[in-house]
Amino acid sequence: xxxxxxxxxxxxxxxxxxxxxxxxxxxxxxxxxxxxxxxxxxxxxxxxxxxxxxxxxxxxxxxxxxxxxxxxxxxxxxxxxxxxxxxxxxxxxxxxxxxxxxxxxxxxxxxxxxxxxxxxxxxxxxxxxxxxxxxxxxxxxxxxxxxxxxxxxxxxxxxxxxxxxxxxxxxxxxxxxxxxxxxxxxxxxxxxxxxxxxxxxxxxxxxxxxxxxxxxxxxxxxxxxxxxxxxxxxxxxxxxxxxxxxxxxxxxxxxxxxxxxxxxxxxxxxxxxxxxx
Amino acid sequence: xxxxxxxxxxxxxxxxxxxxxxxxxxxxxxxxxxxxxxxxxxxxxxxxxxxxxxxxxxxxxxxxxxxxxxxxxxxxxxxxxxxxxxxxxxxxxxxxxxxxxxxxxxxxxxxxxxxxxxxxxxxxxxxxxxxxxxxxxxxxxxxxxxxxxxxxxxxxxxxxxxxxxxxxxxxxxxxxxxxxxxxxxxxxxxxxxxxxxxxxxxxxxxxxxxxxxxxxxxxxxxxxxxxxxxxxxxxxxxxxxxxxxxxxxxxxxxxxxxxxxxxxxxxxxxxxxxxxxxxxxxxxxxxxxxxxxxxxxxxxxxxxxxxx
Numbered sequence: 001x002x003x004x005x006x007x008x009x010x011x012x013x014x015x016x017x018x019x020x021x022x023x024x025x026x027x028x029x030x031x032x033x034x035x036x037x038x039x040x041x042x043x044x045x046x047x048x049x050x051x052x053x054x055x056x057x058x059x060x061x062x063x064x065x066x067x068x069x070x071x072x073x074x075x076x077x078x079x080x081x082x083x084x085x086x087x088x089x090x091x092x093x094x095x096x097x098x099x100x101x102x103x104x105x106x107x108x109x110x111x112x113x114x115x116x117x118x119x120x121x122x123x124x125x126x127x128x129x130x131x132x133x134x135x136x137x138x139x140x141x142x143x144x145x146x147x148x149x150x151x152x153x154x155x156x157x158x159x160x161x162x163x164x165x166x167x168x169x170x171x172x173x174x175x176x177x178x179x180x181x182x183x184x185x186x187x188x189x190x191x192x193x194x195x196x197x198x199x200x201x202x203x204x205x206x207x208x209x210x211x212x213x214x215x216x217x218x219x220x221x222x223x224x225x226x227x228x229x230x231x232x233x234x235x236x237x238x239x240x241x242x243x244x245x246x247x248x249x250x251x252x253x254x255x256x257x258x259x260x261x262x263x264x265x266x267x268x269x270x271x272x273x274x275x276x277x
Numbered sequence: 278x279x280x281x282x283x284x285x286x287x288x289x290x291x292x293x294x295x296x297x298x299x300x301x302x303x304x305x306x307x308x309x310x311x312x313x314x315x316x317x318x319x320x321x322x323x324x325x326x327x328x329x330x331x332x333x334x335x336x337x338x339x340x341x342x343x344x345x346x347x348x349x350x351x352x353x354x355x356x357x358x359x360x361x362x363x364x365x366x367x368x369x370x371x372x373x374x375x376x377x378x379x380x381x382x383x384x385x386x387x388x389x390x391x392x393x394x395x396x397x398x399x400x401x402x403x404x405x406x407x408x409x410x411x412x413x414x415x416x417x418x419x420x421x422x423x424x425x426x427x428x429x430x431x432x433x434x435x436x437x438x439x440x441x442x443x444x445x446x447x448x449x450x451x452x453x454x455x456x457x458x459x460x461x462x463x464x465x466x467x468x469x470x471x472x473x474x475x476x477x478x479x480x481x482x483x484x485x486x487x488x489x490x491x492x493x494x495x496x497x498x499x500x501x502x503x504x505x506x507x508x509x510x511x512x513x514x515x516x517x518x519x520x521x522x523x524x525x526x527x528x529x530x531x532x533x534x535x536x537x538x539x540x541x542x543x544x545x546x547x548x549x550x551x552x553x554x555x556x557x558x559x560x561x562x563x564x565x566x567x568x569x570x571x572x573x574x575x576x577x578x579x580x581x582x583x584x585x
Binding site: 023027096101 | 336361366371388389415431
């Protein structure tokens with residue numbers, strides 16, 4: 001009975017934190033709407049460039065990118081771009097919470113730190129998940145696949161959102177205690193995210209630097225997402241590009257990063273308190 | 278009334294500076310607060326008031342020493358949750374979400390604290406504090422007084438046994454200050470209040486601790502502080518002949534009962550340590566072309582000079 005009551009308390013606390021974050025995110029409705037559609041606008045120029053290139057030669061890069069599927073890959077890249085915004089979501093949120101001293105107000109409440117962590121993580125994922133769903137629907141309309149592959153793609157997107165939420169959370173935690181580290185991490189991770197063949201095939205780069213790109217774990221994330229969707233359309237072609245590394249990297253980072261983010265959150269708040277410095 | 282519910286024992290806190298050095302924010306603080314008492318922490322900015330409140334409210338841990346809240350050692354993790362249930366912390370007009378409405382703020386905290394009958398309690402408390410009608414508006418649109426009332430509502434709604442109030446009346450107009458003092462006095466709760474405004478602490482607190490650079494200089498009742506202040510005299514006068522400025526400064530400086538001399542243009546303010554030197558001082562001033570001689574109300578600076 002007591003356990004059930006505790007569970008209810010924990011769930012209500014996590015839910016309250018999520019609702020609070022959602023209200024903070026949607027305080028300015030137009031700003032929220034613009035944030036939702038801005039990534040789609042960024043597809044305009046890549047679309048023109050790719051369209052021109054594929055009109056010259058259908059399989060200009062080699063690999064599986066072609067005139068028939070590049071729009072799908074641009075849209076999937078766009079889904080990930082929306083999730084990349086999680087890197088700055090927690091940075092901004094924690095900066096506000098630090099300034100308003102509301103993190104102190106939450107920390108002083110009889111609430112477990114793990115509930116605080118979950119509340120923040122889930123709210124971020126939901127907040128960025130809403131615009132992502134619209135892009136996924138667009139992908140599905142333009143490039144329909146079976147429900148199995150759709151589900152697999154959503155699982156991968158979920159793993160990507162956990163990864164970016166965790167990375168954003170790590171940046172956010174440093175925002176509380178040391179803004180310099182937070183800013184450096186933010187720039188560093190953003191750079192790594194962009195140098196990971198998010199929109200482009202790896203074949204677009206000179207062969208000499210392929211191994212550098214393949215050192216980037218995010219490359220495997222985005223590559224896997226494209227290949228799973230592509231497998232729903234052209235199974236054999238997609239399968240020829242899939243490796244065990246894709247799944248291993250995805251599984252390892254999806255588990256390790258949230259654990260590290262939780263550890264850091266607990267340690268930092270224990271050591272420095274919510275006000276930092 | 279005499280049960281000690283907060284006690285500190287050689288409590289110290291050291292912060293590492295970004296530049297590499299260290300700063301001692303609190304140095305061996307020993308004090309106790311009784312149940313039902315309003316205890317004031319008075320001191321200038323950087324005295325260590327907020328650090329002490331942060332430690333007692335379990336937000337940060339001390340570097341050395343310890344403190345008990347309701348007999349529970351704040352250093353033990355198992356005690357922290359029990360302590361949190363009994364305390365409410367207010368840091369000025371902060372600790373509320375500026376991008377949310379007042380009502381959303383209060384609802385959020387009642388859910389986090391699992392407060393029953395929250396709707397009725399929100400209505401009752403905010404009506405008493407005079408902000409019920411403003412609750413539907415975003416906090417960013419509130420005036421400073423309204424933000425403070427909301428911040429106080431947030432603390433009162435969670436029904437704490439002890440209130441930690443850090444600068445709760447800073448920057449308010451006299452009427453709002455008077456209103457909030459009346460409300461705080463009517464709460465009949467144990468309150469630890471920090472301020473650097475002498476007049477507020479005097480009106481509210483049963484006992485006052487004077488903090489400076491992390492040290493407790495003196496703990497006493499407010500009656501005794503007033504007595505202490507009454508022995509401290511500041512006199513202001515204008516010198517209308519500028520050529521006598523250095524001469525009068527030299528002569529006043531040579532008097533061993535004059536503690537401090539400041540002058541701005543033709544206005545001089547001097548501090549003397551006892552009324553028994555009053556007539557001697559007036560005799561001295563009588564030799565110079567002075568006017569508008571008057572005694573000034575003692576300030577916090579005077580207390581510091583007196584105590585240090």
